[in-house]
Amino acid sequence: MKAFILFFWIVAAQAFPTKPVKIIVAFPPGGGTDIVARVVGAKLQEAWGQGVVVENRAGASGTIGTELAAKADPDGHTLFMATMGNMTANPHLYNMGIDPLRAFAPITKVVDVHFVFMANPSLPAANVAEVIALAKKKPGEIAYSSSGPGGAPHLAMELFKRQAGIDLIHIPYKGSSMSINDLIGGRVMLSMDSLVQSAPHIKSGRLKALAVLGPKRSPLLPEVPTMQEAGVAGYSLTNWFGLLAPAATPKEVVSKIHGDVKKVLNDPDIIKRIGDLGADVVGNTPEEFGAAMRAESQQWAEIIKAVGIKGE
Numbered sequence: 001m002k003a004f005i006l007f008f009w010i011v012a013a014q015a016f017p018t019k020p021v022k023i024i025v026a027f028p029p030g031g032g033t034d035i036v037a038r039v040v041g042a043k044l045q046e047a048w049g050q051g052v053v054v055e056n057r058a059g060a061s062g063t064i065g066t067e068l069a070a071k072a073d074p075d076g077h078t079l080f081m082a083t084m085g086n087m088t089a090n091p092h093l094y095n096m097g098i099d100p101l102r103a104f105a106p107i108t109k110v111v112d113v114h115f116v117f118m119a120n121p122s123l124p125a126a127n128v129a130e131v132i133a134l135a136k137k138k139p140g141e142i143a144y145s146s147s148g149p150g151g152a153p154h155l156a157m158e159l160f161k162r163q164a165g166i167d168l169i170h171i172p173y174k175g176s177s178m179s180i181n182d183l184i185g186g187r188v189m190l191s192m193d194s195l196v197q198s199a200p201h202i203k204s205g206r207l208k209a210l211a212v213l214g215p216k217r218s219p220l221l222p223e224v225p226t227m228q229e230a231g232v233a234g235y236s237l238t239n240w241f242g243l244l245a246p247a248a249t250p251k252e253v254v255s256k257i258h259g260d261v262k263k264v265l266n267d268p269d270i271i272k273r274i275g276d277l278g279a280d281v282v283g284n285t286p287e288e289f290g291a292a293m294r295a296e297s298q299q300w301a302e303i304i305k306a307v308g309i310k311g312e
Helices: 002-015 032-048 060-070 084-092 128-137 152-164 176-185 195-204 251-265 268-277 286-307
Strands: 021-025 052-056 078-083 104-113 115-119 143-146 169-172 190-194 208-212 239-246 279-281
Touching (some): 021 032, 032 078, 032 104, 032 239, 032 251, 032 268, 060 078, 078 084, 078 104, 084 152, 084 239, 084 286, 104 251, 115 152, 115 195, 128 208, 143 152, 143 176, 152 169, 152 190, 152 286, 176 195, 190 195, 195 208, 195 268, 239 251, 251 268, 251 286, 268 279
Parallel strands (some): 021 078, 143 169, 143 190
Antiparallel strands (some): 078 239, 104 239, 104 279, 115 190, 115 208
C-alpha cells in the first residue's frame, strides 16, 4: 500500500500542476511581497502552462493570510509567499491559530530584501546622527510608519529605537504601500521598509534615504551608508520572502515545485529584475530554508522579549 501511494505521488508530481496555482500574499497589493510574488508567478505560469494567480489576503498583521494558506488543500496548488514577520516574528507577538513552522512545508527562500531607513524630505535631519539628536530633543513627538504591528518594518524601527536610546511614535498601517504613501505625504516623518517599493520614491526625491539596514551598501543606493557606517554599532537587518506549501503537501510535489522555482530564479532576466527592485535572489533548498527559519524564530523570540515589543 505504501509503495502504491509513493508511486501515485511520484506520478502526480510529474504531472503537476494540473490546474491553476494560487500564491497567497498576506498583505495588500503593491507591497514588496506582492511585487515579488507577481514577478516570480508570471515566470512560473510560463513554465507550467497553467495560470498562476496572486491572492492578497491582508489583515491582522499578516496572520489572516498565513492561517488561510496553512489550511489550504495540501496538493501544491496553493502556495504561500511568506515573510520574516509571517513566519518567525508573529508567533511571538500574537495568539495565532497555528504554529507557522509546523503548519508549512518549506520550498525555498526566494529573495533577501534590502531595507532602507528613510525620511520625509521636510524632516530637519540629513543623516542618522541628526535624527537621533532631533528625537532626543523631541521625545515621543516624531512619528514613524510601518506596514503593521509585528512586521519587519515595525521590528526594524523598534530595534533602532532601543539601540539609539530614543522614543518615536509608531503609526501602523495595513501594508507598506499605505505606510509609504503617508510618509511621502508628510503625515509621518520616518519609516524603515524594503527598497522593492521605496527605491523609486527615493530616486525621485519624494523621500530621502538615511541608511540601509543590511551589512553592506545596496547597489541601488551606493552613496547611502549602512546603519553601522552611520554610527549605530551592531545594527543589521535583512528581510526575506519565501515560498511554502501546506505541511501535508507530499514531498514529491514539494520537490517538483522547488525544482521549477529554482529554474525561474536562475533565469538571468529574473535575477536582473529582482536586483533592480532592491533584492537578491536566493533559491536555497527546503532543508536549508526550514533550518534558517527555525534559528531565526528563536532569535526573534529572544529579541522581542528583551525589547518588549508588543503586538498591537
